[in-house]
Amino acid sequence: MEKLKPRTLSGFMELLPGPQLQMERIMEIIRESYALYGFTPLDTPLIEASEVLLAKGGGETEKQIYRFTKGDTDLSLRFDLTVPLAKYVALHYAELAFPFRRYQIGKVYRGERAQRGRFREFYQADIDVIGDGQLDVTNDAEIPAIIYTVFSRLGLTHFQIRINNRKILNGFYAMIGLTEKSGDIMRAVDKLEKIGADGVRAILTDDLGLTDAQAGEILDFTAISGTNNEVLAALEGYCGRNELFDEGLGELKTVTKHLGGFGVPQENFAVDLTIARGLDYYTGTVYETALLDHPEIGSVCSGGRYDNLAEYYTDRKLPGVGISIGLTRLFYVLGEQGMLNSEAPTAPADALILPMTGDLGAAVALATALRARGLRTQLYTEDKKFKAKMSYADKLGVPFVLFLGEDEINAGVVSCKNMRTGEQEKLSPDDAAERIAAFVAEQRKAPPIIE
Amino acid sequence: MEKLKPRTLSGFMELLPGPQLQMERIMEIIRESYALYGFTPLDTPLIEASEVLLAKGGGETEKQIYRFTKGDTDLSLRFDLTVPLAKYVALHYAELAFPFRRYQIGKVYRGERAQRGRFREFYQADIDVIGDGQLDVTNDAEIPAIIYTVFSRLGLTHFQIRINNRKILNGFYAMIGLTEKSGDIMRAVDKLEKIGADGVRAILTDDLGLTDAQAGEILDFTAISGTNNEVLAALEGYCGRNELFDEGLGELKTVTKHLGGFGVPQENFAVDLTIARGLDYYTGTVYETALLDHPEIGSVCSGGRYDNLAEYYTDRKLPGVGISIGLTRLFYVLGEQGMLNSEAPTAPADALILPMTGDLGAAVALATALRARGLRTQLYTEDKKFKAKMSYADKLGVPFVLFLGEDEINAGVVSCKNMRTGEQEKLSPDDAAERIAAFVAEQRKAPPIIE
Numbered sequence: 001m002e003k004l005k006p007r008t009l010s011g012f013m014e015l016l017p018g019p020q021l022q023m024e025r026i027m028e029i030i031r032e033s034y035a036l037y038g039f040t041p042l043d044t045p046l047i048e049a050s051e052v053l054l055a056k057g058g059g060e061t062e063k064q065i066y067r068f069t070k071g072d073t074d075l076s077l078r079f080d081l082t083v084p085l086a087k088y089v090a091l092h093y094a095e096l097a098f099p100f101r102r103y104q105i106g107k108v109y110r111g112e113r114a115q116r117g118r119f120r121e122f123y124q125a126d127i128d129v130i131g132d133g134q135l136d137v138t139n140d141a142e143i144p145a146i147i148y149t150v151f152s153r154l155g156l157t158h159f160q161i162r163i164n165n166r167k168i169l170n171g172f173y174a175m176i177g178l179t180e181k182s183g184d185i186m187r188a189v190d191k192l193e194k195i196g197a198d199g200v201r202a203i204l205t206d207d208l209g210l211t212d213a214q215a216g217e218i219l220d221f222t223a224i225s226g227t228n229n230e231v232l233a234a235l236e237g238y239c240g241r242n243e244l245f246d247e248g249l250g251e252l253k254t255v256t257k258h259l260g261g262f263g264v265p266q267e268n269f270a271v272d273l274t275i276a277r278g279l280d281y282y283t284g285t286v287y288e289t290a291l292l293d294h295p296e297i298g299s300v301c302s303g304g305r306y307d308n309l310a311e312y313y314t315d316r317k318l319p320g321v322g323i324s325i326g327l328t329r330l331f332y333v334l335g336e337q338g339m340l341n342s343e344a345p346t347a348p349a350d351a352l353i354l355p356m357t358g359d360l361g362a363a364v365a366l367a368t369a370l371r372a373r374g375l376r377t378q379l380y381t382e383d384k385k386f387k388a389k390m391s392y393a394d395k396l397g398v399p400f401v402l403f404l405g406e407d408e409i410n411a412g413v414v415s416c417k418n419m420r421t422g423e424q425e426k427l428s429p430d431d432a433a434e435r436i437a438a439f440v441a442e443q444r445k446a447p448p449i450i451e
Numbered sequence: 452m453e454k455l456k457p458r459t460l461s462g463f464m465e466l467l468p469g470p471q472l473q474m475e476r477i478m479e480i481i482r483e484s485y486a487l488y489g490f491t492p493l494d495t496p497l498i499e500a501s502e503v504l505l506a507k508g509g510g511e512t513e514k515q516i517y518r519f520t521k522g523d524t525d526l527s528l529r530f531d532l533t534v535p536l537a538k539y540v541a542l543h544y545a546e547l548a549f550p551f552r553r554y555q556i557g558k559v560y561r562g563e564r565a566q567r568g569r570f571r572e573f574y575q576a577d578i579d580v581i582g583d584g585q586l587d588v589t590n591d592a593e594i595p596a597i598i599y600t601v602f603s604r605l606g607l608t609h610f611q612i613r614i615n616n617r618k619i620l621n622g623f624y625a626m627i628g629l630t631e632k633s634g635d636i637m638r639a640v641d642k643l644e645k646i647g648a649d650g651v652r653a654i655l656t657d658d659l660g661l662t663d664a665q666a667g668e669i670l671d672f673t674a675i676s677g678t679n680n681e682v683l684a685a686l687e688g689y690c691g692r693n694e695l696f697d698e699g700l701g702e703l704k705t706v707t708k709h710l711g712g713f714g715v716p717q718e719n720f721a722v723d724l725t726i727a728r729g730l731d732y733y734t735g736t737v738y739e740t741a742l743l744d745h746p747e748i749g750s751v752c753s754g755g756r757y758d759n760l761a762e763y764y765t766d767r768k769l770p771g772v773g774i775s776i777g778l779t780r781l782f783y784v785l786g787e788q789g790m791l792n793s794e795a796p797t798a799p800a801d802a803l804i805l806p807m808t809g810d811l812g813a814a815v816a817l818a819t820a821l822r823a824r825g826l827r828t829q830l831y832t833e834d835k836k837f838k839a840k841m842s843y844a845d846k847l848g849v850p851f852v853l854f855l856g857e858d859e860i861n862a863g864v865v866s867c868k869n870m871r872t873g874e875q876e877k878l879s880p881d882d883a884a885e886r887i888a889a890f891v892a893e894q895r896k897a898p899p900i901i902e
Contacts, residue, residue, distance in 0.1 A: 003763065003764055003765060003766065004502065004503065004506045004763055004764055005764070006503060006537075006538045006539075006541040006542040006761075006764040006765075007500065007503060007538075007542065008495075008496060008499075008538070008542065009496060009498060009499065009500055009524070009526075012496040012498065013496075014494075014495055014496060014539070015493075015494065016543060016546055016547075017491040017493070017547070017553070020491065020492055020493060020494060021491065021492065023494070024492050035799075035827050036822050036825070036826075036827055036828070037822065037827075037828070037829075038799050038800035038803075038827055038828055038829030038830075039799060040468040040471065040472065040799030041468075041471055041472065041475050042466075042468070042471060043465075043466065043471060043474070044459075044465055045459060045460060045463040045464075045465060045572055046497060046558060046572065047460060047463065047517075047560075047572065048459075048460065049458065049460055051455065052455065052457060052458060055455045066498075066519070066521055066526075068517070068519030068520075069519075070517055070562050071562070073460075075460075075517075086457075087457040087458075087459070088457075088465070090457040091457040091458065091459065092467060095467055096467075096468070097843050097846035097847050098843075099831075099833065101799060101829065102468070107497060109498075111521050111522070121496050121497065121498065131833070134833070135833070136832040136833050136834065138811055138815075138830070138832035139832065141815075142830070145819070149822075258811065258812075258815050261812055261815035261816050261819060262815055262818075262819055263819045263822075263823070310457075312454065312455055313454055313455055313456070313457040314454060314457075315454065348486075348489050348490060348491030348552060349489035352489075360589055360709065361709075361712055364589075364592075364709050364712035364713055365712050367713075368596070368712060368713055368714045371487050371488065371600075371714075372714070374487070375487075376486050376487055376488075376489055377487070377488070377489055378488075378489030378552065379489075379589070379593070380550075381587040381589035381590065382550065382582070382585070382586070382587050383587065392548050392549075395548035396548050
């Protein structure tokens with residue numbers, strides 16, 4: 001028979017068993033962390049009616065959408081988890097309690113040009129808190145705590161959650177009469193590191209036609225930095241000139257005030273006036289998260305506050321605040337950087353039983369006993385040479401191999417080989433189980449990521 | 452602005468938060484049970500190249516496939532987890548250790564006619580053991596143990612794993628010279644309960660043209676029942692007449708021999724000669740699982756042994772044995788039958804903190820302390836009347852509410868209300884945490900399914 005060459009589509013991540021187990025552990029930690037803050041899991045369909053999914057229409061995303069017809073129905077694969085959430089909340093409004101806190105970890109689809117490290121199918125891991133009509137700013141203060149919990153449990157210490165407030169930016173530009181030009185100005189300011197303050201000043205005055213005073217105000221504002229308290233104190237100096245600015249500063253102060261209470265250490269947090277995020281969607285607090293040793297990775301967790309989650313489906317005002325982790329890309333980058341912890345479990349089993357007798361009764365009983373104690377156990381029953389069996393154990397990376405021959409069975413023991421150290425000992429089945437369980441408990445503490 | 456009516460496609464399950472948490476718990480138990488037997492998780496793409504996915508071609512399934520073009524690429528959504536596994540094993544053959552044991556819980560897509568209880572997007576939860584060239588029959592004996600572990604951990608006791616061997620059936624039909632007619636005969640035998648032995652005999656002789664002796668042999672064979680030992684003893688009577696039959700009986704005896712050792716109680720297992728499953732795919736052991744109080748549900752876990760997993764992609768012989776749980780349909784049917792345990796957790800949090808003061812500092816600190824102890828905690832910070840706050844707690848179904856007013860803060864206590872009993876007590880934060888943790892540990896023991 002003619003064989004067809006098996007292949008996986010480019011832009012689709014398909015992991016080998018070891019890395020897949022590392023990925024699963026990362027997802028488990030994210031799930032547990034989100035749940036700890038009282039978020040409930042959702043699982044919406046991968047496919048939605050195109051008119052529903054694309055209600056907002058237009059934009060860069062639309063070209064990337066996987067859209068097709070089945071029968072008479074125009075369908076699309078979801079390209080994020082936010083639009084399905086908006087649909088869900090509008091559709092099930094009457095049955096939900098608000099503020100509605102949900103997390104969702106799921107695959108989304110974007111037909112981007114395929115290139116190394118870019119994925120067409122990728123996981124997002126989102127949380128959002130949705131208010132009914134209003135949503136207290138304390139929720140904005142809780143978000144950094146959730147980010148902190150996720151990344152520190154994953155094994156990271158050297159990261160920084162950066163926060164700003166869009167009202168402060170918008171208020172500032174309004175205050176100096178430059179609301180219309182704010183986009184151009186931000187792009188110019190973005191070049192600060194490259195071309196220096198004088199270069200930026202030149203663009204602002206010569207290209208954008210700002211006055212010297214306006215350019216001076218912008219450069220002064222952009223230069224604000226220091227500890228959180230220093231930044232907040234500098235921002236106080238602008239108070240009373242614009243209502244939106246004052247509101248934004250009030251929110252930023254509330255958020256920073258509660259951070260310690262929510263358990264976020266000072267060193268993992270910074271007020272950063274250069275963070276802006278999506279200009280049209282976010283309306284208040286915005287977040288980014290940087291791995292300090294790997295600035296090239298960019299933000300690993302971003303989000304913010306928005307005014308209207310579901311305006312395309314309902315007249316109700318549903319403000320929210322949320323964050324998203326681009327999990328597939330993160331996992332890819334961590335792998336590239338050598339940051340996946342090889343000490344964390346990558347084997348499909350904690351113990352592999354190798355029977356050395358024809359009758360498998362004793363080996364089957366041992367496997368059942370180990371499993372009853374919660375140990376992930378494989379029983380190897382193929383009729384192979386000893387060398388082939390050991391090569392299987394090696395390839396699996398299993399931490400313990402248990403040999404069971406006539407001698408062991410007669411003496412009521414097993415030969416327990418620690419594959420890390422090479423040590424081999426005859427132990428009672430109970431003692432072997434205890435030794436393996438102790439190793440597993442220790443190994444389980446190894447975080448999936450190392451810095 | 453014109454609003455678009457939000458909707459979810461028909462045939463796509465989208466659960467409310469409470470049921471979703473029940474579903475998550477069921478998936479968690481399946482995952483843990485599969486892992487306990489040394490299976491490793493895989494996560495293959497939802498989308499594959501059509502030529503790869505449809506290499507086998509033809510058949511009923513092809514019409515149901517979600518197939519579309521993106522750019523120049525002909526794509527299809529997976530319709531099961533077996534074809535992607537075949538592709539995976541053929542593609543990554545050199546990097547895998549055999550026997551390769553994997554589980555996958557994932558969504559698959561079939562554009563069936565939408566009707567109540569039929570889904571177009573649904574979860575399958577599969578395990579397979581794939582051998583390289585050969586695969587010992589002991590693996591077939593382990594499978595019922597995995598089914599038993601899954602369903603008993605889910606909360607069921609009154610279920611039966613039914614097993615047969617296709618070689619016995621094929622061998623038997625060959626032995627009486629009726630290999631060609633075996634399909635027609637099985638359909639006739641299937642009517643036994645409805646039309647009785649004489650009715651079946653009439654079809655066999657009159658419609659299918661069998662001799663009286665052949666019809667008699669078939670009816671005798673079909674009538675074999677009793678305990679496992681009785682059935683096996685009756686089958687011994689046919690030995691020596693057909694090689695395939697003898698081989699199948701040998702396998703069936705090996706499988707039943709090890710069941711006790713693998714921990715499957717007698718009452719949850721039966722050799723059942725009426726089980727056939729897919730005629731062309733399975734070649735040896737076949738499994739079905741019945742809920743004895745709900746025969747109308749049909750088999751909740753089925754599978755079997757096959758000779759060649761990946762014959763469309765590789766010349767290597769890759770025999771395997773596996774099972775599949777149709778999770779979405781199972782969950783739907785359990786809900787319809789009232790079998791989802793309402794005592795199992797359905798709230799997004801174990802504790803809800805209701806601050807009664809303007810300053811949220813103490814409430815934030817309490818939330819952080821509870822979370823540090825692993826308790827899923829929500830902090831309610833909206834500025835609402837007391838009644839609205841309590842109505843939120845009720846709607847959430849949260850087991851404990853913690854009130855924190857001036858009095859409590861000054862006295863260093865919290866008012867802890869058990870929402871099940873209505874009892875309210877002032878407790879130290881530590882005592883409150885302990886009480887909640889005890890409840891959570893107890894609640895966690897409640898299985899997701901009740902009979």
